[in-house]
Amino acid sequence: MPQDSRxxxxxxxxxxxxxxxxxxKFNTQNNTTVINxxxxxxxxxxSSDSRPIFLETGFVTRSKGSSYIEIGxxxxxxxxxGPKQLQSKDTGLxxxxxxxxxxxxxxxxxxxxxxxxxxxxxxxxxxxxxALSPCIILDRFPKAQVDIFVTILEDGGSAFPAAITxxxxxxxxxxxxxxxxxxxxxxxxxxxxxxxxxxxxxxNMVALLGECTxxxxxxxxPGLSQVSMVSQQGYITHQQLSQGMxxxxxxxxxxxxxxxxxxxxxIQRKGQQESSVGD
Amino acid sequence: xxxxxxxxxxxxxxxxxRPTELRKLSCRLGVFTQADGSAYIEQGNTKVLATVxxxxxxxxxxxxxxxxxxxxxxxxxxxxxxxxxxxxxPRGDRKSIEMTLHMQQTFEAAILTQLYPKSQIDIFxxxxxxxxxxxxxxxxAATLALxxxxxxxxxxxxxxxxxxxxxxxxxxxxxxxxxxAGTEIVMAILPKTEQIVFLQINGRLHEDHVPKVIxxxxxxxxDVHTVLTQTVQSHIADAMATMGE
Amino acid sequence: MAEVLLSxxxxxxxxHGVxxxxxxxxxxCLEYRSFEIETGTVSNASGSARVxxxxxxxxxxxxxxxxxxxxxxxxxxxxxxxxxCSANANPKFEGRGGEELANDxxxxxxxxxxDKNTLDMxxxxxxxxxxxxxxxxxxxxxxxxxxxxxxxxxxxxxxLYDTKIPNLTLTTNEEGQVEIDLSDxxxxxxxxDVENCPILVTCCKIGKSHVIDPSVEEEVCSLCRLxxxxxxxxxxxxxxxxxxxxxxxxxxxxxxxxxxEIGISLxxxxxxxxxxxx
Numbered sequence: 001m002p003q004d005s006r007x008x009x010x011x012x013x014x015x016x017x018x019x020x021x022x023x024x025k026f027n028t029q030n031n032t033t034v035i036n037x038x039x040x041x042x043x044x045x046x047s048s049d050s051r052p053i054f055l056e057t058g059f060v061t062r063s064k065g066s067s068y069i070e071i072g073x074x075x076x077x078x079x080x081x082g083p084k085q086l087q088s089k090d091t092g093l094x095x096x097x098x099x100x101x102x103x104x105x106x107x108x109x110x111x112x113x114x115x116x117x118x119x120x121x122x123x124x125x126x127x128x129x130x131a132l133s134p135c136i137i138l139d140r141f142p143k144a145q146v147d148i149f150v151t152i153l154e155d156g157g158s159a160f161p162a163a164i165t166x167x168x169x170x171x172x173x174x175x176x177x178x179x180x181x182x183x184x185x186x187x188x189x190x191x192x193x194x195x196x197x198x199x200x201x202x203x204n205m206v207a208l209l210g211e212c213t214x215x216x217x218x219x220x221x222p223g224l225s226q227v228s229m230v231s232q233q234g235y236i237t238h239q240q241l242s243q244g245m246x247x248x249x250x251x252x253x254x255x256x257x258x259x260x261x262x263x264x265x266x267i268q269r270k271g272q273q274e275s276s277v278g279d
Numbered sequence: 280x281x282x283x284x285x286x287x288x289x290x291x292x293x294x295x296x297r298p299t300e301l302r303k304l305s306c307r308l309g310v311f312t313q314a315d316g317s318a319y320i321e322q323g324n325t326k327v328l329a330t331v332x333x334x335x336x337x338x339x340x341x342x343x344x345x346x347x348x349x350x351x352x353x354x355x356x357x358x359x360x361x362x363x364x365x366x367x368x369p370r371g372d373r374k375s376i377e378m379t380l381h382m383q384q385t386f387e388a389a390i391l392t393q394l395y396p397k398s399q400i401d402i403f404x405x406x407x408x409x410x411x412x413x414x415x416x417x418x419x420a421a422t423l424a425l426x427x428x429x430x431x432x433x434x435x436x437x438x439x440x441x442x443x444x445x446x447x448x449x450x451x452x453x454x455x456x457x458x459x460a461g462t463e464i465v466m467a468i469l470p471k472t473e474q475i476v477f478l479q480i481n482g483r484l485h486e487d488h489v490p491k492v493i494x495x496x497x498x499x500x501x502d503v504h505t506v507l508t509q510t511v512q513s514h515i516a517d518a519m520a521t522m523g524e
Numbered sequence: 525m526a527e528v529l530l531s532x533x534x535x536x537x538x539x540h541g542v543x544x545x546x547x548x549x550x551x552x553c554l555e556y557r558s559f560e561i562e563t564g565t566v567s568n569a570s571g572s573a574r575v576x577x578x579x580x581x582x583x584x585x586x587x588x589x590x591x592x593x594x595x596x597x598x599x600x601x602x603x604x605x606x607x608x609c610s611a612n613a614n615p616k617f618e619g620r621g622g623e624e625l626a627n628d629x630x631x632x633x634x635x636x637x638x639d640k641n642t643l644d645m646x647x648x649x650x651x652x653x654x655x656x657x658x659x660x661x662x663x664x665x666x667x668x669x670x671x672x673x674x675x676x677x678x679x680x681x682x683x684l685y686d687t688k689i690p691n692l693t694l695t696t697n698e699e700g701q702v703e704i705d706l707s708d709x710x711x712x713x714x715x716x717d718v719e720n721c722p723i724l725v726t727c728c729k730i731g732k733s734h735v736i737d738p739s740v741e742e743e744v745c746s747l748c749r750l751x752x753x754x755x756x757x758x759x760x761x762x763x764x765x766x767x768x769x770x771x772x773x774x775x776x777x778x779x780x781x782x783x784x785e786i787g788i789s790l791x792x793x794x795x796x797x798x799x800x801x802x
Contacts, residue, residue: 358664
C-alpha cells in the first residue's frame, strides 16, 4: 500500500533472527500442540480459563483519568483527557465526540514495529471509538471532546481487548459519566476448541501451523447487557460464532466485577488521602 | 526499438491509422446524477471520466476566494490499474500536480470567470485507462462536463496531440507512439476564434517542422470539436424530447 | 459518506416503515436491489469488473505482478488491497479526504480474504521462496450511494473471476536461481478459483428490526451495521460491527444468520451469472 515513506528513516529490511528459527521449529516439530488431549493448553490453562488480571488507576498523574492493565504478559496503559474543546470544525453537534488513539510501543512485540503496524493501529483506533461511544453519555458534554490515548507496552496476546477494558477504566477514573463499562475479551478458535484469552504464541502459532480457524474479539457492556463491538476473522461456522460470543460474554461479566472492585478501591484510596490532607 | 516502424512505407501507423486520422472518439454527457455535470470520453483506448461540482461556496480556506472571479479547482487523478505498470499513488505525484495546474490554467481562460465572484468550481478528472493523450482526453471530458453542468464558457475547449515521425506530421498519438516518437505536442484551442489556450512541446523538434506540426494539431482539434458539438447537440435534443418539447 | 440530510420526521417515517416490513422504495426488509456487473472493462489490467447498484458505482482492477514471497510463507503468493475514493463521488474526497473511508474498506477486504480457505495462495507461488505472483486488487469508488461494502465485495469477486494470469516456464540456472519465461500468447493464461471467495453482506439495525442492502437514507437512520463476510459454503470469514451503536447478543445472532442466508444465495447467483457468460 502506498505509504508516506519520506518520514521513515529506517534501514531497508531487517529481520529478527528468531524468525528463521521459528520456521524451522514449527515445520519440523509437530509435537508442540496448542491444546493436548487432557484439554490443557501450553501454559496449563483449560480452554475457557483467562489469565490473571491486574488493574490499577491513577498511573498518569497529569491526566484527568488513567489506568494500567496487565493480563498475563500483556501490559497496556491508558490515559483519558477531557471533556475539552472540540478540535475539528463541526461545531453544530448536540453530542460530545470521542477520539481514540491506540499505539503500540516500538518494543511491544517480538518484532520491531513496521509500517504494517501503523495500519493496524489506525484500524484499532477506529474500532475503539465505535466500541466505547455507546458507553458514554455523550449528551452531557455537547460540542466538546474526550481524548483517549492507549499505549500497548507489551503485546503478550489479546492486547486489543485489554486496551478496551483499560480505556473504560480510565474513563470511569476521569469521572466521565458512563451508561456502563465496556469490557473486552477475545478468543482463538482452533478446530473445535475455543481458546479464551489467547497468548501471543497461541495467536501466532495457530496461524503458522495453518490450523487456525478463526479469532473473535468482542466488547461487552454488562450494565446494558449489550455488545458494543464485534470483530471476527478466520473461517468459522455461524454456530461457532454464536457459541464463542456466549463464552466471551460470560468472561466479560467476570472481568467487570474485577474492574468495579478496582474503581471502588481507588475511590476509597482517594478519600483516605483527602481526609489525611485535611487533618 | 529494432523492428518496430512507427510509420510504414504505405504511410500507415502501428494501429493502422493514416497520419491525419484521429482515434475513435466516443463520448457521453450526464453519466452521474450526483454531480452537477459529468461526462465520459473514450479516445481510442484511453478512457476518462470527468465531473464538475459548482459553482458553490469556497470550501476550505476562505482566504483563497477571489473577489472578482471564480476559483477553478481541478484535480487530475489516475486509477492505479490504468497504466500498463501499476501506479503506486493515484494522485499527488509530480506529474499529476503538473497536469492539474495545466488544466486549471486552461479552464480559467475558457470559463467566464467574472460571472461568479467569491465562488468555486470543482473539476475532477479520473483516468480509468491510459493509452496516450491523457491530457487531451481530460480536457475534452472536462469541457463536456462543464457544458453538462451549465457553466458559461467562451467556447468548447478542444484538445489534441500531434507528433512528427519520418518527415510526416501525425495527429492524436497513442502511448506507444508517445514513448518512441521523440516529440509530442499537446495543444488545446478555442475553435471558433482559433486561439490556442494551451501548448506544450516535449522532446526535440526542428524549427522548420514546427508550423507543420502545429497545423496538424489545430486540424486535430477542429475534428475533435466536430465530434463534441455533435454529442452536445444530440444530448440536448434528447433532453428536450424528455421535457416534451 | 452520507451527504443526505434527513429531518427528524423523515427518520421516524423510515423507522416505522421498516418495523412494518415496508421500506421507502417498496422493498421488504430482506430484499436485495438488482445490480449490474460488467467484467473485462479495463484492458490494461489482468482482470477487471464494474458493479452498478442503484447509486453506487464501483470499478475494480486486478493486476498480477511478480514478486518475492513473504519470509514466513515462502510457498504462498500475496494479495494486496488498495481502495481509492475518487473525488467524482464526493468533493470531500479530494486529495486525501477519502483516506479514512478507503482504509476502512481495504481493511474489511483484507480481513475477509485473510483466511487460506478463501483463496488458495499456494497456486500463486511460482518458486518457493524466490518468486510468486502478487495480486494487486485496486478498487475505485466512482459513485457512493449506500451499501458500499457489498458492492465492493461483489466487484472484487467478479474481477478475480475475470483475472487472467499468464502461464510461464521455469528454468534453473547454474547457481540454483530460478528464471522465469513469460508466455507471449495472450490466450495462454490460467484463471483463479474464486469458488470460495467471500461476499460481504451488510445488515443494518433500524429501530427494532434489521434490513439488508440499505440505501443511503436508511444508513443515516440506523444505529449501527453488522458486516458479515460469507462464503458459498456458509462459512463466515469476517464479522465486524460498524458504527457507534450497541447490539443485544440475540440481535447479533439473528443478524448473522440472516446475512449468512443472504450471502449463500448471493454467492450462488453471482457465480451462476459469471459462469453463464462464457
